Amino acid sequence: MNSLFKSSYRAFTNIALIKYWGKRHEDLFLPLTSSLSLTLDAFYTDTTVEFKPNAKADVFILDGVQQGVELTQKVSQFVDLFRETAGMNMPVTVTSINHVPTAAGLASSASAFAALASACNGALGLGLDNRALSIYARQGSGSATRSLFGGFVVWHKGEGEDSQSSYAEAIDDAEWDIGMLVVIINQQQKKISSRVGMAHTRDTSPFYAMWPSEVEKDLAAIIPAIEAHDFETVGEIAEHNAMKMHASILASNPSFTYFEPDSLVAMAIVKELREQGIACYVTMDAGPNVKVIGRLSEMDQIIARFKHDFKADQLIVAKPGSAPIELKA
Structure with a gap:
């Protein structure tokens, strides 16, 4: 579903085979090391984003329950990255269904922010490719940068405080016996x-x-x-x-x-x-x-x-x- 100011995406979790464990820059989510993952089909998040010009505030609904101030603010700050790029500040309603246990070591945040990034990109018609989107997704959850791709994915740590140099890319489709x-x-x-x-x-x-x-x-x-x-x-x-x-x-x-x-x-x-x-x-x-x-x-x-x-x-x-x-x- 992709129309003016509204878009829906499904993104899948990934599991790191070479782990991401530690940041060198907390605010920019820049990792201390590069990492490598395999995207999995069994766990995913479905997210719909709708920008509403007449709404009074952002709303975040997770698994059918409207979330409180803290989680909504986290989502709003992430969506701000896309609103700033689009040059608008329209309120948004984000509706997500998480088909993966939250915060249990199954990369729920990876699929969640990858789906949200993709839906924001679609709803605002920004036309960002997956490499560019991976830079945005990283700023919601580090591992989300890898869920913008299928198969085996490398997340490059980048250099210094250059946010644009830390991104993910696919290296193999994993269409073999694994x-x-x-x-x-x-x-x-x-x-x-x-x-x-x-x-x-x-x-x-x-x-x-x-x-x-x-x-x-x-x-x-x-x-x-x-x-x-x-x-x-x-x-x-x-x-x-x-x-x-x-x-x-x-x-x-x-x-x-x-x-x-x-x-x-x-x-x-x-x-x-x-x-x-x-x-x-x-x-x-x-x-x-x-x-x-x-x-x-x-x-x-x-x-x-x-x-x-x-x-x-x-x-x-x-x-x-x-x-x-x-x-x-």
């Missing part, structure tokens, strides 16, 4: 947000000083592996990168972790499957939910093993997802 099993451990909002967790790790963990060079090394190795469709190397690098991030988190002072007991159960199952000859690998973001990188052709075997310890509704298979798509009326 996907993820998402193991839902806990859908509740996490106690320590990614933003708070990043800052605390950066400021207090002695391991964090090594993080930028480790990310650079991992990116240099994983990109050619993706281009070669080398599944095992991609999985090995992604798993090690995730564990390095979580080790840095554990070493914060005071220490904290996003792991829960069942997160460790899921990780143990992945190691067991590998010992049985089924190549699969763990990645985890800032939350307890475990993502298992696997071959789609072997996903039935992976799920069968997980069903011994987890309920069927905790196991969701995700294939590679696409760039945001316009929703028709």
